[in-house]
Amino acid sequence: MTRPLLVLGWGNRSRGDDALGPLCVERLRDALPQRDDIDFLDDYQLMVEHVLDLHGRARVLLVDASLGCAPPFETLQLRAAADGSLSSHALSPQALLQVYRELHDEEPPPCTLLAIRGERFDLGAPPSPAALAHLEAGLPWALGWLQRARAAVAAGPLSAGAR
Amino acid sequence: MTTNLETAAQPQGLRRVAIDPVSRVEGHGKVTILLDAQQRVQQVRLHIVEFRGFEKFIEGRPYWEVPVMVQRLCGICPVSHHLAASKALDRVVGADPVTPSATKIRRLMHYGQVMQSHALHFFHLSSPDLLFGFDSELNRRNIVGVAAAHPDIAKKGVMLRKFGQEVIRATAGKRVHGTGSVPGGMNKHVSAADRELLLREVQQMIAWSQDAVGIAKTLHAQNPALYDRFGAMRSHMLSLVRADGALELYDGVIRARDADGALLFDGASDQGYLDLIEEEVRPWSYMKFPFLKSLGAQHGWYRVGPLARVQNCDFIPSPLAEGERREFVDWGRGQPLHGSLAYHWARMIELLHCMEVIAGLLEDPDILAGELMARGERRRGGIGVIEAPRGTLIHHYEVGDDDLVTRCNLIVSTTHNNQAMNEAVRSVAREYLDGRELTEGLLNHVEVAIRAYDPCLSCATHALGRMPLELTLLDAAGAVLDRVQKSAAGGFRHLEPASEAGP
Numbered sequence: 001m002t003r004p005l006l007v008l009g010w011g012n013r014s015r016g017d018d019a020l021g022p023l024c025v026e027r028l029r030d031a032l033p034q035r036d037d038i039d040f041l042d043d044y045q046l047m048v049e050h051v052l053d054l055h056g057r058a059r060v061l062l063v064d065a066s067l068g069c070a071p072p073f074e075t076l077q078l079r080a081a082a083d084g085s086l087s088s089h090a091l092s093p094q095a096l097l098q099v100y101r102e103l104h105d106e107e108p109p110p111c112t113l114l115a116i117r118g119e120r121f122d123l124g125a126p127p128s129p130a131a132l133a134h135l136e137a138g139l140p141w142a143l144g145w146l147q148r149a150r151a152a153v154a155a156g157p158l159s160a161g162a163r
Numbered sequence: 164m165t166t167n168l169e170t171a172a173q174p175q176g177l178r179r180v181a182i183d184p185v186s187r188v189e190g191h192g193k194v195t196i197l198l199d200a201q202q203r204v205q206q207v208r209l210h211i212v213e214f215r216g217f218e219k220f221i222e223g224r225p226y227w228e229v230p231v232m233v234q235r236l237c238g239i240c241p242v243s244h245h246l247a248a249s250k251a252l253d254r255v256v257g258a259d260p261v262t263p264s265a266t267k268i269r270r271l272m273h274y275g276q277v278m279q280s281h282a283l284h285f286f287h288l289s290s291p292d293l294l295f296g297f298d299s300e301l302n303r304r305n306i307v308g309v310a311a312a313h314p315d316i317a318k319k320g321v322m323l324r325k326f327g328q329e330v331i332r333a334t335a336g337k338r339v340h341g342t343g344s345v346p347g348g349m350n351k352h353v354s355a356a357d358r359e360l361l362l363r364e365v366q367q368m369i370a371w372s373q374d375a376v377g378i379a380k381t382l383h384a385q386n387p388a389l390y391d392r393f394g395a396m397r398s399h400m401l402s403l404v405r406a407d408g409a410l411e412l413y414d415g416v417i418r419a420r421d422a423d424g425a426l427l428f429d430g431a432s433d434q435g436y437l438d439l440i441e442e443e444v445r446p447w448s449y450m451k452f453p454f455l456k457s458l459g460a461q462h463g464w465y466r467v468g469p470l471a472r473v474q475n476c477d478f479i480p481s482p483l484a485e486g487e488r489r490e491f492v493d494w495g496r497g498q499p500l501h502g503s504l505a506y507h508w509a510r511m512i513e514l515l516h517c518m519e520v521i522a523g524l525l526e527d528p529d530i531l532a533g534e535l536m537a538r539g540e541r542r543r544g545g546i547g548v549i550e551a552p553r554g555t556l557i558h559h560y561e562v563g564d565d566d567l568v569t570r571c572n573l574i575v576s577t578t579h580n581n582q583a584m585n586e587a588v589r590s591v592a593r594e595y596l597d598g599r600e601l602t603e604g605l606l607n608h609v610e611v612a613i614r615a616y617d618p619c620l621s622c623a624t625h626a627l628g629r630m631p632l633e634l635t636l637l638d639a640a641g642a643v644l645d646r647v648q649k650s651a652a653g654g655f656r657h658l659e660p661a662s663e664a665g666p
Binding site for chain 1: 232235241283287302305306307310311325328338
């Protein structure tokens with residue numbers, strides 16, 4: 001049975017701060033060992049087939065490194081958008097939700113993006129100290145989001161819960 | 164086979180147009196076009212930032228880490244790198260051949276990988292251009308537009324890719340960056356539960372793969388003038404084939420044909436690739452230009468990938484795909500197809516073949532049980548060659564007595580196709596851009612030609628806010644006249660003119 005909550009982070013662990021998404025998922029997974037209501041997924045890139053991972057969820061938290069957000073992190077309640085972001089290896093979270101809408105003929109579950117500021121994306125480099133500090137700053141927010149989302153799911157479908 | 168438009172005779176005074184980076188391909192590619200005052204194309208170059216530094220990243224690491232590490236080269240074909248490295252390092256541990264069970268599980272993993280990569284490329288990257296037109300409305304020309312207009316096609320693409328990834332998960336342990344293949348063999352069998360899960364969907368996937376070939380075939384039939392001519396150039400073709408001439412993606416001998424389809428060489432051992440292929444460095448591109456040593460740099464360049472493989476082999480060893488190959492060959496009326504868009508058709512024939520192979524391997528009891536590891540006399544180096552989704556992939560390692568990698572050389576599929584992609588871009592520029600006012604739609608023609616090769620230009624990061632396309636117009640003195648940027652979200656906006664570096 002599909003678990004109601006999904007945390008999906010993506011990035012290349014061999015390219016410096018691009019590892020922030022998977023690292024965040026790893027830290028959250030370790031912090032929440034009792035988690036029969038949460039799935040944790042990490043992937044190399046956000047891709048179109050992730051619409052299938054979103055299906056049947058009550059809430060989704062997406063995590064990625066970002067060069068565009070203000071440090072240490074920004075959060076965004078995502079809306080589906082028909083953009084042209086798909087490359088051979090990735091697409092935007094907004095486009096993913098739009099594809100979800102078209103493929104499943106229904107609205108996607110509420111999805112929140114946690115964008116953690118990254119600085120350096122060099123091949124073979126470890127995450128920068130600044131990026132790791134941004135991750136540390138973002139973890140309490142993510143844990144809080146999960147706490148609210150779990151409570152909302154437990155309270156039933158009418159609860160607004162974590163958004 | 165000779166090239167022109169690579170270097171303008173008198174570059175002074177020409178206007179420069181840059182497509183930077185090329186969109187819907189992986190990594191950072193840039194096309195520069197030099198135009199004279201009459202908008203006539205004088206020079207066209209595709210510049211690419213390759214996997215710079217990855218070899219150095221590998222050197223100094225223990226050899227047994229390498230099959231896992233090299234998967235970080237690429238998010239779309241990590242399995243190809245995983246297996247090419249494993250095959251090379253099999254030789255280091257003296258495991259040649261590896262056991263039948265290990266070989267079959269690796270083959271299953273590899274054909275799953277090629278299948279899902281081909282599905283992604285055709286259904287989600289190229290179908291917007293092919294279904295809506297190269298210069299159709301920009302905001303519609305993407306996967307979201309396909310999902311809205313052709314939800315059945317978009318859904319099949321997603322489901323095929325998902326199935327391929329499940330094959331990878333069942334064999335490698337994870338959907339991405341699995342650890343299943345190791346130097347000397349495999350570290351796990353396929354579970355009976357996973358096999359049952361996959362078998363349940365196999366026939367549906369084969370049917371959808373047949374539909375995909377049908378779409379590609381229909382597109383050619385509906386507009387043969389476009390599909391046969393677009394980005395066409397005569398070239399040699401190189402690939403692995405099975406010893407009996409069959410299409411083979413996991414392990415085989417190297418074969419090359421000339422532009423007329425005649426054999427240049429056949430049955431060459433992959434361990435002797437350095438006797439066959441040399442790479443040329445040109446000052447204007449980071450990516451090398453491989454060529455057949457016997458023909459020299461000027462005449463020896465070649466193409467790899469689905470178009471080369473489907474035409475290099477004598478037959479495809481699965482009935483449905485072989486039937487489709489025959490139709491493909493008949494389309495050429497005795498001559499090889501050289502149009503760049505024929506890659507899509509060939510790619511879908513391979514997709515169908517992969518599904519047939521997967522179906523057969525899932526029925527094989529050796530994937531569930533049997534010896535997984537082989538060992539033999541330790542060696543100082545090894546070469547692994549595999550047919551990745553985009554073409555021939557070569558991994559070459561030397562390993563010291565301390566088990567650390569002392570030298571690493573990778574020739575990836577996109578590098579093999581470097582000259583071909585440049586020629587395709589020149590062909591399109593000559594045919595569509597010459598003497599015309601440039602528009603986004605016309606420039607997309609250039610990108611369509613590049614995307615036909617499905618290039619993986621680098622393992623660029625994909626952090627949010629990256630991957631814009633920027634078009635810069637400069638006057639003869641190099642001053643920026645105009646800059647237009649296509650954002651990651653696909654929108655266009657004019658930027659303030661700024662100084663621009665040279666070519």
